[in-house]
Amino acid sequence: MLLDVVTITEKDYTPCSKANSSKDSVKHMLQSFKYLFSCNLVLSRSLSGYVSRMRYLMRLKEDDEACREALKSGKVLLYHKLSPLLRKTSSGYKLASLKTSDLEQILEKVGKDKHIVNESFLLGCTDKDEPQFSLDVGDLDRSALEQECRGMFVDLRKAFFMIPGPESPLAAKGQALLRWHQTNCFCSATGQPTVRNQSGSFRVCHSSGITYYPKxxxxxxxxxxxxxxxxxxxxxxxxxxxxxxxSGFCDMGESVEEALHREVAEEVGLEVENLQYSGSQHWPFPQSSFMLACHATVNPDKTQVNIDKAELEDARWFTYEEITEALQNLPRDPRREPPVFWVPPSYAIANQLLQEWANHQQLSRKLHGLK
Ligand SMILES: NC(=O)C1=CN([C@@H]2O[C@H](COP(=O)(O)OP(=O)(O)OC[C@H]3O[C@@H](n4cnc5c(N)ncnc54)[C@H](OP(=O)(O)O)[C@@H]3O)[C@@H](O)[C@H]2O)C=CC1
Ligand SMILES: [Mg+2]
Known part of the structure; x- marks a missing residue:
């Protein structure tokens, strides 16, 4: 099914959509399809399997006892001071996902109480219906753990360059949840300690009754x-x-559209139009951000940028040729000298926007008989 959909082209769509769709919206539809697949929204999976998995996770969030049980047969992603544990494979590196029982043995070997596994937070469920958790063991000896786990703890930014693309969101989510719990141990109204539920989907202050959810x-x-x-x-x-x-943070009370118009005006002094939603991404740096990505246009007669030097060092217009070259020229190896101009790597949603823009340009060039 995946292949069937991905090979649908703009030409295939045009006849059935002539009546009510412009070519641009057909292109946008194709881009949206590609994005759905790149996000691993596996449409070929049977609906009942997906629904039952989501219902199961919902129950684990609500029922502490069920969550504790699930942890016993689950898998744990280990972090050390928020750096995920990676393991070398024949083809590179992977996130290390340890069986809870194996992790308990490792903890005992490094002289720790195995019950600290109960401090893990629920992340989700694998395709094989194994519940997944994350645990930070930053107060334990790093090298002893690395030796016992046959892996290494790697800073998340570096890890993103090493692990397979589909593992990046999980590594980011694990770190984000750990960081949120580490920095929300006290109630901002009473100063009293907050207490987590077993899954880690919230913390509560029993003094004020306030429930805090990850933000x-x-x-x-x-x-x-x-x-x-x-x-x-x-x-x-x-x-x-x-x-x-x-890019820019939304102000309190703003819509996405308002934030987007304001940020472009503030940072480069331009007024944008024709906003088109592209996709979203959780972004763990420096704290948890929820990135909402859009395309927009400016009037080709009004492209003079006026940079806010407090925010930006530089802003400039790039041609299709420059962008396509940069997209093929990603500095995968951080030890190598970076190219003069390069763009964020594929795990960043900025890269997706650039890919979409380049595809759109390529299509319209073809339509106009250009190379
Ligand atoms: N995934 C991707 O492809 C990309 C992700 N990003 C991410 O987007 C985020 C925002 O981009 P950026 O252009 O820097 O944002 P802004 O243009 O809004 O500029 C940052 C400003 O916002 C302030 N700030 C920091 N945190 C917050 C907050 N939570 N709410 C409101 N204001 C805040 C900063 O203050 P101060 O620093 O002085 O404390 C700084 O003055 C960054 O985290 C960046 O990493 C950006 C580009 C690509
Ligand atoms: Mg900005």
Whole structure:
């Protein structure tokens, strides 16, 4: 089924959609399909299997005893001071996912009480219906653990370059949940300790009765196009040569559209139109952000950028050729000298926006008989 859908082309869609769809919306539909698949929303999976898995996870979040039971037969992703444990395989590195019983033995070998596994937080469920958890063992000896686990703890940013793409969201989620619990141990109203439920889906202050749920900060990210070029910017803190789409935190009370118009106006002094939603992503750096990604256009006669130097070091328009070259030229190896101009890697939603923009440009060039 996956192959059937992915090989549908714009041409295939055009006859049945002529009556009510423009070519742009057909392209957008195709992009949305590709995005669904890249997100691993596995449509071929039977609905009942997916629904029962979600219902099972829901029960684990609500029922502490059921969650404790699930942990016994589950898998745990181990972190050390928020760095995930990776294991070498024949083809590279993978996130290490330890059986709870194996982890208990490892903990005993390094002289720790095996019951600290109960401090794990529920992350989800594998395709084989195994519940998955995350646990930070940052107060234990790192090298002793690495030896016992036959792996190594790697900073998450570096780990993203090493692990297979589909594992990145899970590694990020594990870290985000751990960080949230580590930084929300006290009630902001009473200063009293908060207590987690077994799954870690919330913390409660028994003194004030306030329940705290894990939080993400909504961020808009937008790739602005003038029809033939796209606008990228860099902050002084970015690695040398890296440019990305414009982004910014939503203010309290703002809609995505308002945040997006405001951020572009603030950062580069332009007014955008034709907003088109592309997708979303949880982003763990530096704290949990919820990235909402869109495309937008500006009038090709009004492309003069006026940079807010407090926020951005540079912002400029890039051609289709520059973008396609940068997309093929990702610095996979952080030890190598980066190219003069490069863009965020494939695990970042900025990369998805650029891929979509390049595909769109390629199609419209074909339609206009250009190379
Ligand atoms: N996944 C992806 O493809 C990409 C992800 N991003 C992420 O998007 C996020 C936002 O982008 P950025 O352009 O820096 O944002 P902004 O343009 O809003 O600029 C950051 C400003 O927001 C302040 N700030 C920090 N945290 C928050 C918050 N939770 N709510 C409101 N304001 C805040 C900062 O203050 P101060 O620093 O002074 O404390 C700083 O002044 C970053 O976390 C970045 O990593 C960005 C581009 C690509
Ligand atoms: Mg910004």
């Amino acid at each position: 993400m900060a909504p961020v808009v990210i937008v790739l602005v196009s003038d029809g033939s070029r796209c606008l990228l910017a860099r902050q002084a803190m970015f690695p040398p040569g890296m440019y990305s789409a414009l």
